[in-house]
Amino acid sequence: MDLRTKTLISFNITLIIIIVITLILSSTLFLTSYTQLEEEQINKDLARVRNLMDIQIEDINRICGDYASWDDTYAYVSGDKADYVAVNFVAETYENLGINVILVSDSHMHIIYEGAYDPGLQSFVPVPENLRVYLDYDSPLYHDPLSRTYAAGIISLPEGPMLITSRPVLTSDQSGPPNGFFIMGAYLDDTRITALSDAIGLPVSISAQNDRKFTKSVEPRNEWFSTGFTPFEDILGNEAFVISIEEPRDIYNQGKNTLASFIFILLLFGLISGILTVLVIDRSLLSRLSLLATHVSAIGTDGDVSRRVESAGDDELSHLGEAINRMLATIEQIQETLQESEARYRGIVNDQMEFICRYRPDGVVTFVNDIFSAYVDVPASSIVGRKFTQTLLSDDLPLFQEALTAVTPDAPATDVEFRVIHHDGAVRWQRWAVRAIFSQTDRISEYQLIGQDITELKNAEEALRESQRMLSTLMSNLPGMVYRGANDSQWTMTFVSDGARDLTGYEPEELTGSGRVAFEDLIHPEDIPDVWKTIRDGIAERAPFAMNYRIITHSGKEKWVRELGRGVYGKDGELRALEGFIMDITAIKKSRDAISEANKKLNLLNNITRHDILNQLTALLGYIELSRSDITDEGVRHYFEKMERAARTIHEQILFTRDYQQLGVMGAQWSPVRSAISEGMARLDLSTIRLSVDVDDIRVFADPLLFRVFYNLAHNSLIHGGPGLSEIRISGHETERGYLLLYDDDGEGISREDKDKIFNAGYGKVTGYGLFLIREILAITGIGIRESGEEGEGARFEILIPPGAYRLAAGPEHA
Numbered sequence: 001m002d003l004r005t006k007t008l009i010s011f012n013i014t015l016i017i018i019i020v021i022t023l024i025l026s027s028t029l030f031l032t033s034y035t036q037l038e039e040e041q042i043n044k045d046l047a048r049v050r051n052l053m054d055i056q057i058e059d060i061n062r063i064c065g066d067y068a069s070w071d072d073t074y075a076y077v078s079g080d081k082a083d084y085v086a087v088n089f090v091a092e093t094y095e096n097l098g099i100n101v102i103l104v105s106d107s108h109m110h111i112i113y114e115g116a117y118d119p120g121l122q123s124f125v126p127v128p129e130n131l132r133v134y135l136d137y138d139s140p141l142y143h144d145p146l147s148r149t150y151a152a153g154i155i156s157l158p159e160g161p162m163l164i165t166s167r168p169v170l171t172s173d174q175s176g177p178p179n180g181f182f183i184m185g186a187y188l189d190d191t192r193i194t195a196l197s198d199a200i201g202l203p204v205s206i207s208a209q210n211d212r213k214f215t216k217s218v219e220p221r222n223e224w225f226s227t228g229f230t231p232f233e234d235i236l237g238n239e240a241f242v243i244s245i246e247e248p249r250d251i252y253n254q255g256k257n258t259l260a261s262f263i264f265i266l267l268l269f270g271l272i273s274g275i276l277t278v279l280v281i282d283r284s285l286l287s288r289l290s291l292l293a294t295h296v297s298a299i300g301t302d303g304d305v306s307r308r309v310e311s312a313g314d315d316e317l318s319h320l321g322e323a324i325n326r327m328l329a330t331i332e333q334i335q336e337t338l339q340e341s342e343a344r345y346r347g348i349v350n351d352q353m354e355f356i357c358r359y360r361p362d363g364v365v366t367f368v369n370d371i372f373s374a375y376v377d378v379p380a381s382s383i384v385g386r387k388f389t390q391t392l393l394s395d396d397l398p399l400f401q402e403a404l405t406a407v408t409p410d411a412p413a414t415d416v417e418f419r420v421i422h423h424d425g426a427v428r429w430q431r432w433a434v435r436a437i438f439s440q441t442d443r444i445s446e447y448q449l450i451g452q453d454i455t456e457l458k459n460a461e462e463a464l465r466e467s468q469r470m471l472s473t474l475m476s477n478l479p480g481m482v483y484r485g486a487n488d489s490q491w492t493m494t495f496v497s498d499g500a501r502d503l504t505g506y507e508p509e510e511l512t513g514s515g516r517v518a519f520e521d522l523i524h525p526e527d528i529p530d531v532w533k534t535i536r537d538g539i540a541e542r543a544p545f546a547m548n549y550r551i552i553t554h555s556g557k558e559k560w561v562r563e564l565g566r567g568v569y570g571k572d573g574e575l576r577a578l579e580g581f582i583m584d585i586t587a588i589k590k591s592r593d594a595i596s597e598a599n600k601k602l603n604l605l606n607n608i609t610r611h612d613i614l615n616q617l618t619a620l621l622g623y624i625e626l627s628r629s630d631i632t633d634e635g636v637r638h639y640f641e642k643m644e645r646a647a648r649t650i651h652e653q654i655l656f657t658r659d660y661q662q663l664g665v666m667g668a669q670w671s672p673v674r675s676a677i678s679e680g681m682a683r684l685d686l687s688t689i690r691l692s693v694d695v696d697d698i699r700v701f702a703d704p705l706l707f708r709v710f711y712n713l714a715h716n717s718l719i720h721g722g723p724g725l726s727e728i729r730i731s732g733h734e735t736e737r738g739y740l741l742l743y744d745d746d747g748e749g750i751s752r753e754d755k756d757k758i759f760n761a762g763y764g765k766v767t768g769y770g771l772f773l774i775r776e777i778l779a780i781t782g783i784g785i786r787e788s789g790e791e792g793e794g795a796r797f798e799i800l801i802p803p804g805a806y807r808l809a810a811g812p813e814h815a
Contacts (some may be wrong), residue, residue, distance in 0.1 A: 505554025721747025
């Protein structure tokens with residue numbers, strides 16, 4: 001099937017599908033819309049029926065009101081007008097008013113008159129017994145008479161639905177009090193139904209609710225009529241009956257006629273458009289495309305790329321013809337270039353740094369490049385056309401022969417490495433890529449070899465192996481385990497050194513890869529959360545991590561280890577692995593625990609001794625105070641004052657030793673500087689001082705008493721700053737030497753001669769140990785401090801944190 005036929009068939013099928021879809025959608029939309037219009041019209045007519053029913057009920061209610069609000073009725077209910085019934089409730093009254101039932105009761109709901117009239121029989125009949133169901137005490141007909149309102153609606157009786165109304169009995173001037181109820185009812189008979197039909201101009205019928213179950217208010221009866229339904233409730237809220245109307249489906253049938261006309265027009269338009277489109281496509285596209293294909297086929301048959309196809313016009317087909325002509329011109333140029341490049345091929349090959357050789361299966365060389373010719377120190381003309389081989393070492397000759405026989409049509413290429421004796425007598429390594437060229441009968445017609453001298457590479461590989469051997473020996477002799485592992489839930493090790501054997505009791509291969517033991521299984525269960533938190537924090541900060549934890553060895557023995565590690569990241573910044581060193585610190589841990597226990601006992605002894613001394617000093621100060629009141633000699637009083645000052649100084653120094661007895665006892669830790677500043681300042685009353693802190697979110701490796709540094713600096717400012725002290729500023733920034741913290745106040749400052757003395761033990765006006773111990777706290781982890789302020793302008797303390805002793809929250813450790 002040619003392209004023209006395919007195009008015409010595809011177009012016609014597409015057109016038919018579009019028309020069919022359009023017809024289905026339009027039919028659905030049109031008929032649905034007309035059906036909705038039809039239902040809206042019927043619902044409007046049903047609403048008119050309900051309004052007319054309300055009007056009929058209101059007419060009966062109006063008549064009932066005339067009788068209920070009448071002095072004669074009021075007198076009759078009160079028992080004063082005996083001839084009221086004989087005069088007013090005659091047959092003509094029922095007929096003229098269109099009423100079937102009249103009931104009159106007193107205020108206690110006792111019926112004092114009841115009458116029922118059948119206009120068909122033209123005689124009085126008994127009041128329907130089922131009417132009494134609606135006359136009990138709780139009936140809506142007996143509403144509150146004092147409210148002077150009325151009740152009106154429908155009741156359902158076996159004889160048929162009845163329109164009924166109830167009004168309180170009043171005097172003609174609407175005064176009272178009400179002394180009873182006047183009730184009127186009329187059957188919804190054929191006369192009233194006919195009146196409804198005449199009023200709306202449509203057939204109206206009535207049926208009991210249980211005669212028909214319906215789910216919607218409008219239902220089509222056939223193609224020509226639809227029926228609308230509306231239910232009515234009685235005065236008790238129960239469904240009494242259903243009124244239905246029947247309307248001709250003029251709107252729906254008009255819609256069907258309109259749709260038929262639309263379908264006819266659409267089919268006619270589609271037929272005409274299809275014929276015209278097919279003619280236009282065939283004339284402007286398919287015939288020209290067929291002619292273009294014929295020309296291209298002719299050029300392909302004779303192989304004359306210098307010919308050109310016709311490309312008249314300015315549309316896509318003419319552009320295609322121009323593109324084909326450009327392609328033919330390009331092919332023509334490529335053919336010319338190919339001939340030139342073939343001449344350049346030998347020059348390119350000869351300029352390669354690799355050796356290139358081609359020879360037949362019989363060993364006759366067909367081509368060598370200049371680099372190979374120079375390597376073997378034999379002219380190419382003396383090699384090509386002859387059998388030529390290098391001198392291979394006898395041990396390696398089988399390797400080369402095996403490579404030549406290993407190639408097959410399915411695997412025509414292989415690699416081989418061997419040693420040759422160079423023309424200068426040296427032994428050289430060579431690597432060759434051997435490719436066999438097979439004929440159509442799968443026979444080898446030629447070998448093509450590309451090779452290079454790899455002697456230096458072999459020497460480098462040997463040097464690398466020696467380096468790896470040295471590294472392996474070094475790691476094997478380390479007192480611990482070097483590792484490289486993945487950052488996964490099992491802490492999978494990809495490499496562990498031989499030190500793993502002494503550290504864990506497991507062989508290295510048992511801990512690596514898919515070995516039977518994951519390193520996480522060796523970590524003490526209580527320590528696993530802290531271990532992973534430390535690693536995650538180090539990774540998040542791109543910083544080295546260090547931690548101590550316990551492991552369970554192969555023999556079940558518990559060991560304390562210290563791990564130093566860090567993440568290894570690729571050029572893309574992604575985490576590649578974890579590397580580090582783990583060593584046994586069980587003995588160190590036991591020693592530290594022993595020292596810690598000894599320190600606890602010493603601290604306990606210090607506390608007891610300090611407590612006793614303070615008690616004695618308190619007693620001494622009390623005795624001095626008591627004795628001073630009895631001393632009249634000024635000389636003796638002077639000595640007592642010196643004794644008191646000395647005792648108080650001793651008291652302050654003893655308290656000072658209590659604050660700093662933990663100095664250096666606990667190990668240094670990473671502490672947030674901002675938190676240390678806040679903790680230190682919170683211990684002082686700075687209500688009259690303006691405090692500003694502008695420090696990066698950094699952590700410092702320092703003694704846990706770091707907060708005492710900022711406390712003592714601020715305490716000194718409060719004591720020695722003078723009355724002009726109003727502000728304390730703490731700031732910080734990175735420098736080439738590390739992170740510099742600056743503490744400034746606007747007090748009196750420190751004199752030049754005191755700058756070098758203030759950090760000495762015992763120098764000062766209070767205890768003399770505040771700044772001394774600040775320097776000692778910082779010096780534990782190599783942090784320095786100096787005073788650089790100007791006297792009279794305030795004090796300035798510079799705290800220099802060296803690289804490696806601080807971490808910025810958003811970056812790695814500075815080292």
